[in-house]
Amino acid sequence: VLRVLGALVHLSDDELTLMRRMGAYGEVIPAGAALGAGERRAAPRLILRGWACRQRVLPDGRRQIFGFLLPGDSTGLGPDRRALDEQATVALTRVECIDATILSEILALNDHRHDGLRTALSLQRHHEDGWLLDHVVRLGRLSAVERTAHLILELRERLVRAGLSSGAGLPFPLTQEVLADSLGLSLVHTSRILGQMKHDGVIALNGGWLTLLDEPRLCAAAGFSPSAAPIRQLRTGNAP
Amino acid sequence: VLRVLGALVHLSDDELTLMRRMGAYGEVIPAGAALGAGERRAAPRLILRGWACRQRVLPDGRRQIFGFLLPGDSTGLGPDRRALDEQATVALTRVECIDATILSEILALNDHRHDGLRTALSLQRHHEDGWLLDHVVRLGRLSAVERTAHLILELRERLVRAGLSSGAGLPFPLTQEVLADSLGLSLVHTSRILGQMKHDGVIALNGGWLTLLDEPRLCAAAGFSPSAAPIRQLRTGNAP
């Protein structure tokens, strides 16, 4: 599963052997537990299997999920501190991952032989930042259906790249509560939206597996289609 | 105004002279215009005066603002590509800024004499990422009043650091439309929220100047107060 990362972003040379040796630092985190819990400063980690999310919980219990970590994704790896990496990371399923502290130190040496890995990881961080921006747009400007469809499509794309989805179907271990806390919706409303999408024959969902039954319609529902709504003028004034 | 940046983050040595020389590359951007419009790839820029924002516009005209750039903030400066820097940046007021292409190239040389500047700028990027995460929480989990109050407080803190606010009042050149597109609300609703806050004597707003009349109440409204709402249990099941 680790070659996922290599394949996912870049060619690599004897970096592969380095990565394989990292396998020695594998660990397993049960669903619901935090990655790096109990550590003063969470160690960098590479996810081999399972899903996790980055989240923040408000004092009154409300939760907001910033994004998801899929197999092949990493956290804490990279030269500089990153705000996302400082948020709590929680396993949503059983997660198999690698403590990449050593890897991080090796990369910090700036050995040219590891340039490939460095750029690969930096590219990944860049992607994650991009997804975060998409997330902002979802939360700020998309309707509930649009948000849901859009997130599904994002996850599918990422899973396809990671070799975990053929395109028409994808593993989908997310609880509706998790989905809701990610999309900024209530649990109940999320359930209704999903129910509606199933009823409309756009998706099917059972046993943690999601199937795209009508991809064009799903894409359209994601809202980035042309002429989804009449162009909203930016304050036209009271002219005509 | 530029020493704002120096004071804002870090001590510096003869980097100051470097920065002063950068003044030669000053430019003025009228309100409403995009920073870096017409450039194939937007040049790095340092803002001396005025406000700008990073935004994305959907095909159907909806707009989402990711965050604001205040005097002392920069865009495009730093070793690696950054997703935020690749979004459109638009001047909200008349903006005086510096084309920092040269500065960027100088910093890329990794001359140790400029370590201070590099870390200062990297810190700033880190801050901006943090604000983006706050923004996600606002959009996803705060009510309209909470969002508004919270954003006001964030802007105040930043302006205080930049020496542009004494704490009780701050320049506030944002249109209600801009505010709405930032907070993920409609223009009309934003107007009502502001009106209500004024009516309640929490803030006063005129002529682009915002005054905090009742800071404790504003902080409370920002929602991060204890017991703002009954603790929401995470799916308690149907026990009692």
Place this chain on the structure above:
DNA sequence: CGTGACGTTGATATGATTCAACTTGAGTGG
């Protein structure tokens, strides 16, 4: 055969949007 996690569904409440009208104040040009 309880118990708890997860999902679904209905009824109702509320927060936010939309549409539309009306102000106000700052230019601008006659």
Place this chain on the structure above:
DNA sequence: CCACTCAAGTTGAATCATATCAACGTCACG
């Protein structure tokens, strides 16, 4: 100096989207 225009803000009424409350179904697991 006044009429005109336009950007910005305000307000009311109707409507819609989403939240909340509450109940119930189902399945897995001890």
